[in-house]
Amino acid sequence: MKPLKPSSAASATLLAACLAAGAGCSSSNTGSTTASTTTEATTAAVTTDAPQPPAAQKIPKELTTHGDTRIDNYYWLNERENPEVIAYLNAENEYTEKMLAGTKEMQQELYDEIVGRIKQDDASVPYKDKGYWYYVRYEEGKEYPIYARKKGTMEAPEEVMLNANKRAENQSYYAAAGLDVSPNNQLLAFGEDTVSRRKYTLRFKNLKTGELLPDAIPNTTGSAVWANDNKTVFYTMKDPALRSYKIFKHTLGTPTTQDKEVFHEADETFSTYVYKTKSDRYIIIGSASTLSNEYRYVDADNPNGTFKVIQPRERGLEYSVDHFGDKFYIVTNKDGATNFKLMQTPVSKPGKANWTEVIPHRDDVLLEGIEIFKDYLALQERKNGLSQIRVKSWSNPKDDAYIDFGEEAYTAYIGLNPDFDSKELRYGYSSLTTPYSTYEFNMQTKERELLKREEVVGDFDPSNYEAKRLYATADDGTKIPVSLVYRKGLTLNGDNPTLLYAYGSYGSSTNPGFSSVRLSLLDRGFVYAIAHIRGGQEMGRQWYENGKLLKKKNTFTDFIDASEFLIEQQYTNPDKLFAMGGSAGGLLMGAVVNMRPELYQGVIAAVPFVDVITTMLDTSIPLTTGEFDEWGNPAEKEYYDYMLSYSPYDNVAAKGYPNMLVTTGLHDSQVQYWEPAKWVAKLRDMKTDDNMLLLHTNMEAGHGGASGRFQRYKETALQYAFLLNLLEQQNQ
Incomplete structure (x- = not known):
């Protein structure tokens, strides 16, 4: 099914853009009425040199809808806690291993080859935010990233915010997500998943002392959004079906039982998320379904305030929200804009009746997203199946340029750009023959600089x-x-x-x-x-x-x-x-x-x-x-x-x-x-x-x-x- 949508919260976080077989498999000729009887018929031994595949027991289950009955003989395999299910999966794994036994050396050769091309002691291109340079690096032989920063200059001493290798010790699975630093640069919020069900426990760290705070919030999407008071965070909770359905407010140092529910998405066809605008002025709660969106906002300086709806949901009306100055900027399909257009509206009167056009709809160009700067607007577009990045000047309508990428098939995307005042647009580029590259494009001079290209270890030559x-x-x-x-x-x-x-x-x-x-x-x-x-x-x-x-x-x-x-x-x-x-x-x-x-x-x-x-x-x-x-x-x-x-x-x-x-x-x-x-x-x-x-x-x-x-x-x-x-x- 659908990959989890990265919420706007993910794009708003500071570091988001970085980087023995069992018994019990039964003969398919054996029938039964309940899964619990599968132990009565196990796979018969077959005398042959070739590995024999396991045959899952047939337990017919009638599934009737609209008067149509389907017979599902293997419905019982959805019993995750049933030992017979685990035994069957293990037996299939053993069969796969036997069938591919002759490829063991080839698998090792391929693995060594693939890993051998990866620069093990690599690091991302640093970016600056609120006086710190942030980056992610890897150490040779280590599986997980180290999230770090330096104050003021890259020559300053390194501060390790999170060493995922240490957090992953003694875990068969580990994923960190949603790393976000508080406005005063002193606290880190992050999520941890040790099961791979994408149910994250939110944790908090004092970056001055290195102390992990006692606050721990389970069953979240993995990210927290800081209010400007440096102690209040908003987070998203998941329901039993893993739908993101509630937004809560937590104050550091208080029991999670006292957390206040600030929004409940009761419509099961919608999911909800929370993020902070690039301007740091507003906290936004979004609700999304395939065909509709709804957003509400509160001043980040007043986390106890009441969230106000920007535009109530309407089936078929899709929109997204960012902020600059005294306006919200809206990418929307309103009025039949199938490929989307850009609108703006006063923060004081944000409803669709007050939306005015900034970039019109175009039949041949899909508007995928925007990046707002004080003097420029960057647009992520798609035409003829290929990504485009367009840069416009707010003050000079004739200053409108597309970045030329010069290849027949490629991908390009706007990167992390936290500074409103910058004249440099950070973007990423890659093609089928060009490794992933990070560029800066000077929106004033139209010059670009390659900051980093992924190193392919060995004799790789794109030509x-x-x-x-x-x-x-x-x-x-x-x-x-x-x-x-x-x-x-x-x-x-x-x-x-x-x-x-x-x-x-x-x-x-x-x-x-x-x-x-x-x-x-x-x-x-x-x-x-x-x-x-x-x-x-x-x-x-x-x-x-x-x-x-x-x-x-x-x-x-x-x-x-x-x-x-x-x-x-x-x-x-x-x-x-x-x-x-x-x-x-x-x-x-x-x-x-x-x-x-x-x-x-x-x-x-x-x-x-x-x-x-x-x-x-x-x-x-x-x-x-x-x-x-x-x-x-x-x-x-x-x-x-x-x-x-x-x-x-x-x-x-x-x-x-x-x-x-x-x-x-x-x-x-x-x-x-x-x-x-x-x-x-x-x-x-x-x-x-x-x-x-x-x-x-x-x-x-x-x-x-x-x-x-x-x-x-x-x-x-x-x-x-x-x-x-x-x-x-x-x-x-």
């Missing part, structure tokens, strides 16, 4: 690689952008191994950026391709609208059309074409292999959202209620029927499927582990081929996989070895 932007044609005539990268010297003979990746949901655009990890495939002859399919927002807001709800199948057919295009253009062939997607992109993989399995030699489906209807009918599952405007509500028959027509789990059939590696995490809060587990069990029971079907469950992690800087690449090495092993088998 050895070539990137292209091509267009596939969909069945309905729509042009689908495809970004490609490969090592120079490629012969278009239809015989190149190719990995095609896509996401295609939630209006999330897949940018063609650099990956040093990907070099391990490119240097072995792979073409890497990104299909910018509908459901994302690469080609404007309508690109998203045409890939969701009752048009969701466009996402799947676009990917298939892009696959056929790569074959037609002689980049590859079905025996050497591989596909990959994760989360909602995993749903894409599930739909595609049901529709056109013969197009792909192998598929990697990471944390795949594949049991669409059952999940969307269960409002107790995290994120479900906020998803109805993305997928539809199956409680309505029209959406039920449409979702049923593509839901990967419901459409598994007795036919051949590609080789498949499916990954998940036991503690995943976004796509619950049982979706891929059930899907694999059903595929294993019904498919008619002899291709590999592997399920790998990280028993200690969630949606994002392992924590730490390097451990996550163990799974990447596994995925790459899976692909390379399939190629080796073809050549034998």
